[in-house]
Amino acid sequence: MSFDHRKYSPFVTVDKPDRKWPSRRIEQAPLWAAVDLRDGNQALIKPMSVAQKKRFFKLLVEVGFKEIEVGFPSGSQIDFDFCRALIEEDLVPDDVHIQVLTQSRHELIERTFEAVRGARNAIVHIYNATSPTFRDQVFNVDKEGCKAIAVQAATWVRDMAAQQPETHWSFEYSPETFSATETDFAVEVIDAVNEVWRPDQGQRVIINLPATVEVSTPNVFADQVEIVHENIRYREHVLISVHTHNDRGCGVAAAELSMMAGADRVEGTLLGNGERTGNMDLVTCGMNLYAQGIDPLIDFSRMKEIVQVVEEITDIPTHPRHPYAGDLVFTAFSGSHQDAIRKCLGLYKPGDIWRVAYLPIDPADLNRRYEEVVRINSQSGKGGVTHVLERDYGISLPRWLQQEMAKLVQTDAEEDGGEIDSRRVHQRFNSDYLEVPNGWTLRSYDLHRGEEGVQAQISIGDQRSPVTVLSGRGEGAVGALVESLNRRHGWQLQVEAFDEYSLGDNTEANAMACVRVQVGGHTQSAVALAADTTAAALQAILSAAGRMAEAQARKSA
Template sequence: MKPKTIHIQDVTLRDGNQALKRPWTIDEKIEVFDLLVELNVDGIEVGFPSSNETEFHTCQVLSKRAPKGKPIAALSRANQNEIAVTWEAIQKADCPRMHIVYPVSDFSIKHVLKISEKEVLQKIRNSISFARSIVGPGIEIQFSGEHFGDAIENFAFTKEAFLTAIEAGANIINLPNTVERYRPMVFVNMVKEIKDVVKDKAIISIHTHNDLGMATATSVESVYVGAEQIEVALNGLGERAGNTNLYETAIALHQNGENLNINFQRIYPTAKRISELTGIPIGEKTPIIGEDIFSHRSGIHQDGVTKTLHQSKGAYRTFSPEFVGRMDKETISFTNQSGHKAIEFLLHQRGIQVSKEGIHHLFSLAKSISSRENNREITEAELVALSQSLLTYQ
């Protein structure tokens, strides 16, 4: 069921930007676009051109800037005027893609649209047919069934909605977890059912939000039931808790043997620059890009780290820092949770040799200082000074 090719479609410039407290200027969007090109994502959604004139102009600029063969998408609601505006904004791209969204869940149809299911099908059919009539036969049209992840109550209708979209001319079916409400496998099983219905009539795409913190897991597992495209965002930007994180998704798939086109070495510098451009700090425990993810303080972990430090697979390391473009390395620090190996390793790095008895003495001394002073970390410089006092005394 797993597809031969997995496409990474980035939505930072649309979904990520629309959720920022201060949306980016056109110059900032150009910089982000260039970062995405350097990362070599498979496709880029550049915005929502019918929302305002500035957005329209920006989408035009970015579309013209796009490399040859790079799919450039823009979002439109299922409205003919908006579809026409969207096409005008992106048609100068070498590989433009029309993206149309309309709700398909029972809740949204009853409480937001307040129309019948028959009218929903007609809206989907009319909007996609119109889009196909203006873009021609060779252009990709992606249809997103908004709130797909919440469509459990009317799932038979949802299948019909997607088949209607395909019949009208859509060749990519996007399945959004617009609001994450359920565990990953509930959504993944829904994806599998849609894949079984759609078969090879259209590409299956996934777009998940992170309300419960499981967007990456949901997206990655969806690949293994037939999803060929995953929509992601830099630094996990997006509405509320954000969209599926590009870095986590790409690394997870890579670790499971999947071949992606991503330039992995550009991950860390891109993440740092996006943090600067948004003013949103990177948490020290953030996977892949956090400051603390190559730090080791537990004695048991430190022992395993020192024994596998230069191996491709570390005892407590998923990937090497340099693989994602980081200039740092695995670090060992001494706290009252650390072991003898931490002191031995830190001193050895400074070219200081101490006997086993000396290491044991320094261990006891450092533990005592840490515990006495509110369990603080003992710095490498302090350990060196303590070792020199010990050696002098000896």
């Protein structure tokens, strides 16, 4: 097996020192053309049936596409039948153009016009390969012969369209393999085609520039597009379109730079399905505009439906990290990411400019739930645990307890090797902090404040243990309880951390207290919910003390 890079040569860059596109910005959406039903379809192991094509076409129309390539009717009976069904069943809205592709041969062009007879708006798209590889090795023609093929096909298209005047025709020409063609020669062929079609006399013409195979970096392709934009005749009367592929993983970038270089129209497929590594992804390109405050003119709020239909028809699963569309694309497992997201979402108010760390767009715009954003595994930290408890259970923890609990949850995740859902995080919170040890439930308390501080009588116990009354004195209720526990158990218990919160009106609990106590170098934390802040504070101390007592009992057993 050989792996020898020396058999390849670098692509020759374009000499264009006066390039203008790098300083331009995209300020509006292009005219989109969806080619899922043709280019996407021919890449499938099992091509679409007529019924599947109808379902896909319906989705494309509903989300807003106005130009849709529906097939290659001269090369496939299914594509021909689908074209006829669209027209005869009146499935094409008045403002939608159906597009059909054909090679530059007379009988195939004739068959294509037959397929779209009676259409209100139709785009006939012809092509021939223009690059040196195809001229020399595939078709064995020189430049003049290559140009003659294009001119003859354009003439046939013009003449056949004139025989069906009831249809509003658009003509589209692609110098196939444009990205690998000498750009000056591509301009020469395009001008020859336009001399036949005469867009300056009212004929709608689309000049499509395909990166049939992506052979260079996107900036080089943008240079090529800009040269065509600046040099073809009748430029003000034609639409320049691009059709990029993803062989180098840059299909979207090439399309975006092409828009900066003068392209008016972009062809692609939903989720990038296409031959080899795929076509330019309309979802990513459109949503990139949306994330910059530009209306993409396509309704991507239906993202879940788009993904579902594409997956079911193509039988190609969507990568979970696919931009904007993947199941995990808005999900953060990293602790630092989660903490930043939680803080930003806490500050965001509807109507604000979206500025949330790690989330380029608001998931809600695509009907995604915020519950999907922060999920917990072994990479998560306090931010994720905190966010999950706040989001799903309305529980806010002090920073010291966030850190402590995050370590417990991380240990669980490392042991399991997978994700910990919010229900399990809540269960861990309950079992490790909220549950009251046997015999340590606060039954009642009586406080009297005098000159020497607070005198407290606190009754504890439950159905499984007798009631115990603790008496103590301190600066406050918590100090009085700590003094009584130390005297009763011979401890030197100290409160290391204490936070309490008012939870507002709630029939079950109005207050929460979080404490961490220390006895003899050992620490124990607890949380309590109660009707008032005093009861919550006392119960939190009791729960921590009870856990400490249980730990000592286990140690001495």
